[in-house]
Amino acid sequence: MLELRSVTAGYDRRAPVVRGMGLTIEAGGSVGLLGPSGCGKSTLARVAALLHRPYAGEVILDGVPVAGWRHHAPRAQRTAIGVVFQQPRLSADPRLRIADIIAEPLRATGRGAEARSRTEELAQAVGLGGDLLGRRPHEVSDGQLQRACVARALVLRPRLLICDEMTAMLDASTTAALVGVVEEYRARSGAALLAVGHDRVLLERWCARTVAWPDLTAPSPR
Numbered sequence: 643m644l645e646l647r648s649v650t651a652g653y654d655r656r657a658p659v660v661r662g663m664g665l666t667i668e669a670g671g672s673v674g675l676l677g678p679s680g681c682g683k684s685t686l687a688r689v690a691a692l693l694h695r696p697y698a699g700e701v702i703l704d705g706v707p708v709a710g711w712r713h714h715a716p717r718a719q720r721t722a723i724g725v726v727f728q729q730p731r732l733s734a735d736p737r738l739r740i741a742d743i744i745a746e747p748l749r750a751t752g753r754g755a756e757a758r759s760r761t762e763e764l765a766q767a768v769g770l771g772g773d774l775l776g777r778r779p780h781e782v783s784d785g786q787l788q789r790a791c792v793a794r795a796l797v798l799r800p801r802l803l804i805c806d807e808m809t810a811m812l813d814a815s816t817t818a819a820l821v822g823v824v825e826e827y828r829a830r831s832g833a834a835l836l837a838v839g840h841d842r843v844l845l846e847r848w849c850a851r852t853v854a855w856p857d858l859t860a861p862s863p864r
Contacts (some may be wrong), residue, residue, distance in 0.1 A: 643667050643669040643704060643801065643802060643834045644665075644701075644702070644802055644834065644836070645664075645665070645667075645701070645702040646663060646664055646699065646700075646702075647664055647694045647700040647701075647702065648662050648663070648664060648698065648699040648700070649662070649663045649664070649686065649689055649695065649698070649699035649700075649701070650663075650698040651685055651689050651694060651695075651697055651699075652682070652685060652697070653654040653685075654747035655697055658681045658697060659681075659682035659685050659687050660689070660696070661763055663686055663699075663858040665686075665690075665836075665853065665858055666838070667802070667834045667835075667836055668834065669801070669832065670833070670834060671835070671850060671851070672834065672849040672850045672851070673836055673837070673844030673851050673853060674837045674838075674846065674848060674849035674851070674853065675687070675838045675839075675845075675855070675858075676840065676842055676845050676852055676853065676854045676855065677840060677854065677855030679840060681855050683838050683855060684728075684807070684838060685805050686817065687725075687804050687806045687854075689701060690723075690804055690836060691722060691723050691804050692710075692711055692715045692719060692723060693711070693712055693725070694711065695711040696825040703719050703722065703723075704719075708774065717751065719749060721747075722801045722802060722863070723800050723801075723803075723804060724796055724797075724800035724803050724804070725793075725804045725806070726791055726795045726797045726804070726806065726808045727791070727807075727808075728807035728810050728811065729811065730779075730787040730791045731779060731784070731787065731788070732792065733791060734779050734794075735777070735779075736778065736779045736780060736790060738779075738786075739766075739775065739777065739778055740767070740770065740775050740776070740778070740779075740782065740786075741761050741775035741776065743779075743790050743791070743794055744760075744761045744764055744765065744790055744797060745761045745797065747794060747797050748760060748797055748798065751798065760797055761793075764793035764796055764797060764855045765790075765793060767793065767823055767826075768789040768792050768793045768819075768820065768823050769819055770786065770790060770793070774786060775821065782843055784812070785812050787812065788812060788820065789816070789819075789820065789857075792820050792823060792824070796823075796827055798835060799831060801831070801832075801833050801834065802834045803827075803833055803834070803836070804835075804838070805824065805826060805829070805837045805838065806838045807838060807839050807840075808837070808839075809821070809841075809844065810839070811818065817844070826862060835849065837849055
């Protein structure tokens, strides 16, 4: 499904934060990427999500090497991946209503006709009442906004979910609810998961395999 081969990446070629990293996630598999804050795991997650071009190495999705990044990536590869970031207020447009945040990927890919039904379906799945859909981000809590961001990540029915510290700002009940939503989707769809975090207990309970950051320098387990 996803393979990272000898990836080197960062924001300054003279001092990359990721050096020669490798990771493999099979179709339907779930991998937890464990590491302390600042080690580079979020940078690697952005590379895997096709949002950050590495300096060296390869990213292979469904057996096809990735040649473009961000909006230059082929649509079939971009839409195969759903991403949830740590801070929902930095990843959601503050001008949009919650319903429009969820539906944004559908409209961006020319599938706006599905927006209403799909938004209502996913809002129910993540526990957002209909009265919240007309509000804007400043009118809802962090937990409610993160629920909307999870719904947005699922709206195109991705084959790979990348959750980068998805639960770091959430209380225990919201964490359990959103992990449950992701796992229910994976059970139905057969999607793969890369969950990034520093909570070993959560990752080991959530994922079939957990990899600690230094171990990524070794050849990828399959």
